[in-house]
Amino acid sequence: MRRATLLLLSLACLLGTAAQAAPITYRFSGSGSGVLGDIPFSEAAFVATVNGDTDDVAFQPPLAAVGALDLTGSILISGLGTFSFSNPLFVFIAFDTVGFGDFTNGNLIVSLVPGSEAHGLVTNFGPALGGPNTNVNQFVDAATSGGALSFRTMSDITYEASTNVVPEPGSVLLMAGGMGALLLVVRRRRN
Numbered sequence: 001m002r003r004a005t006l007l008l009l010s011l012a013c014l015l016g017t018a019a020q021a022a023p024i025t026y027r028f029s030g031s032g033s034g035v036l037g038d039i040p041f042s043e044a045a046f047v048a049t050v051n052g053d054t055d056d057v058a059f060q061p062p063l064a065a066v067g068a069l070d071l072t073g074s075i076l077i078s079g080l081g082t083f084s085f086s087n088p089l090f091v092f093i094a095f096d097t098v099g100f101g102d103f104t105n106g107n108l109i110v111s112l113v114p115g116s117e118a119h120g121l122v123t124n125f126g127p128a129l130g131g132p133n134t135n136v137n138q139f140v141d142a143a144t145s146g147g148a149l150s151f152r153t154m155s156d157i158t159y160e161a162s163t164n165v166v167p168e169p170g171s172v173l174l175m176a177g178g179m180g181a182l183l184l185v186v187r188r189r190r191n
Contacts, residue, residue, distance in 0.1 A: 022054040022163045024122070026091050028100060028109050032136070032154035036080055037147025045078040048109065050089050050100050054122040054163065060092065062103070066120060067092030073100070075144065086143035093121050098130070098159050107142040108135040111157035119161060126160035133157055 029047040034040070050073035060067040071089040076082045087102040096117045099110035111130035119125040133139070133154045141148040 022122070024052050024054050024161055024163045026050040026052065026100065026121070027127075027158075027160045027162075028111070029127075029158045029160075030133070030155040031078075032151045034139075034149065034151040034153075036077060036083070036144070036149050039080060039147075041077060041080060044080070046075055048075045048100065049073055050091050052091060052121075057121045060090070063090060063092045065092040065094035068121065071100075075149065081146065083144040083146035083149070086145065091121060093117055093119075099135070101139070102142065104143065105141050106138055107140065108138045109133050109154070109157065110135045111159060113157075113159045116159060121161065122163075124162050127158050128160070130157050130159055 027047055027049050029045070031043050031045045033042045033044070050071050052068045052071045056068040056070075057066065058068075059065070060069055062069070067090055069088070069090045071091065072085070073089045074082055074084045085102065087104045089100055089102050091100045092098070093116055096112055096114050097110060098113050098116045099108055101108035101110075111133055113126075113128050113130035116125060116128065116130075133151075136151050136154045139149075139151045139154075141150055143149075
């Protein structure tokens with residue numbers, strides 16, 4: 001019994017602390033006016049969702065900031081529907097400025113969100129209301145599944161990040177070993 005317990009404890013020490021892979025979703029919401037394909041919209045609420053993984057967040061020389069590249073995402077525009085972005089997206093954070101876009105046309109939604117730099121794009125954050133998109137004139141002809149998306153005006157932006165921590169295989173093995181040891185101890189005590 002003691003030998004099995006010592007073996008399991010040794011195995012746990014060898015496995016060490018488990019790393020965590022963390023899918024993360026970044027949301028940028030507000031309202032704005034513009035055009036999607038041939039359809040104009042005015043003061044429509046929108047939510048842009050960008051999907052990433054905390055493992056991919058690092059200093060990105062092309063952004064000159066901390067960020068993640070080659071992400072996927074979509075935008076929900078009230079009254080029009082939800083549309084996928086066709087080009088790879090990026091998110092970035094620098095000096096409490098957070099944003100997303102694609103490199104194809106230099107499209108950006110950027111907002112000053114106090115305190116956002118502390119989360120570094122890798123933890124839950126917000127929702128927090130930031131300042132208006134200072135680059136609204138740059139969000140032109142973004143390729144989406146509904147056609148080219150351009151904004152003319154945009155309200156203040158609310159930013160939010162949410163993670164879903166997924167244990168690595170080593171964590172699962174460690175937990176299974178611990179459960180097995182616990183069951184073994186309970187079984188031996190009953191006998």
